[in-house]
Amino acid sequence: MKPQYPHNITDVRLVGGTGPYDGRVEVQINDDWGTVCGYSIGSYDADTLCKSMGFKLTRYSADPSVYGQGTGAIYIGYMRCYATNTHVNQCSYNLPPRRRYCSHSRDISLVCTPCGKPLIQFGSYHSFNGTVLTAKCDVGYQPENITFDCLANGTWMQNDKCSSKYSYPLEISDLKIVNRYGHHEGRVEIQVDGIWGTICSNNFTMAEANVICQMIGLEASHIYTDTGGDGPVFISNLQCHGNESHINNCSYNVNNDCLYTQSAGVYCTGYQLNVTGWRLAGTNGPYHGRVELEVNGTWGTICSRGFYGWPSADVICNMFALRYYDYYYNAYYGQGEGPIYMESLHCSRQSYTDINDCKYVANNYHGVCSHANDLSVMCFGPSLNITDVRLTNGTGPDDGRAEIKISDTWGTICDSNFALRDAEVFCKMLGLKAVRFFTGALYGEGNGPVYIDQLFCDSSDAVLSDCQYLFLNECSHSRDVSIVCNECGEPDNSHWDAGYFTYNGSTLYADCSYYKTYLGILKMTCDNVNQTWKAEGECQEYA
Structure with a gap:
């Protein structure tokens, strides 16, 4: 909102109160008096209004039931003041409001005194009679009311204080963890004399949390400071060793200086089912x-x-x-x-x-939770006792469908996520090295079980039984994997991918079209003595 200074406010007063320090706010403009709408008025705005009269803010309210509704103009509808402002003319504000939410039923009222705001612990503002401020003590505290006198030196004199009506040890009838989700996590609340209250977080450690969680059959995970809670703060400075069965076996104070913003919070977990x-x-x-x-x-x-x-x-x-x-x-x-x-x-x-x-x-x-949130897992299969491996239905002794023998029964391996590292372990069991593998039952479909859906071997595995695998019972023989093994192992151009290779007897054929501007077939033969590949010819580039 762009700051506006449409009026020169010459005076500010409080009307309908018990004396000079409380009442409905009215501002004077051109000898006419009008009110201030309480919509969106904050503490800085209310404090600036009090400063305009030479006082400090004690309390503000937009409730007309105490000081009544004004008449005439509503001069200010929305204020924006800062802590450094000392007069309302230094603030920005709207012209007389045109919105329906600003009527005299929202006129702002103030209590402005030379002493400002009193510190009321375990109680709340109740009334002001022009000279004495009365506060009402919270539930669980006594007396019912306490009073404050504003002294000439600008300080409040507190005539009594709100004190717990209970003594140590408390008669705790129940305990609960409230206000959050997770492992029984939240603010700790205890019930005393039918009233629920909190435990102060001052000096609260895992030892105290352990006792609290053990009281509900759990154990503590960690602690935090909660900012909420209703009712009295029953306990402060709770001190436990951690192995007590009840917090009444610990030491604590029932009269304390704790605030609601310092409530103890815990995360409890535990073993609850057999x-x-x-x-x-x-x-x-x-x-x-x-x-x-x-x-x-x-x-x-x-x-x-x-x-x-x-x-x-x-x-x-x-x-x-x-x-x-x-x-x-x-x-x-x-x-x-x-x-x-x-x-x-x-x-x-x-x-x-x-x-x-x-x-x-x-x-x-x-x-x-509902069953729509049910958890599922996938586990590696148990160790397989693979006693033999073979290549079948190939063009020679070194290629074919990969088969494994378990309990005297031959079966196959699915090509799902199969990799050359898996083929390497298979070939190692034949005393050879892996050259290539082929998917989609290139050498025909096998018989018997498909023992492995997905295989996960690494370089440290000596035999297939050392490899981890998944058995999902989802693969058919149409996806039987085939492997080529020999003394030469993986050729330098193996990165061309399996689709660019074929094998026949003892010869590997690489399709030069892997490089899009080349054609022809590169014939490769394994030199068993030197264990190296020999290539015949070369790929031809076409223009």
């Missing part, structure tokens, strides 16, 4: 699917909200004596049935082998 069974459901494979748990004979699911990533997924796979590969949110393998046993599953240490060791929120405590 999980006796687990399975992966919703797929055709035994090693991936929707995670389901059995508790007291009933199967249920895990919510993926707040799931703590791979360490937690690894623990789930460990329960099946497997290794973790991936996890999926939001019912990736379909929605389950029954209870939602866990949310915010947190398995932070790799040494965990059982979900009962992990931390979580049990039984959909926050009510935010």
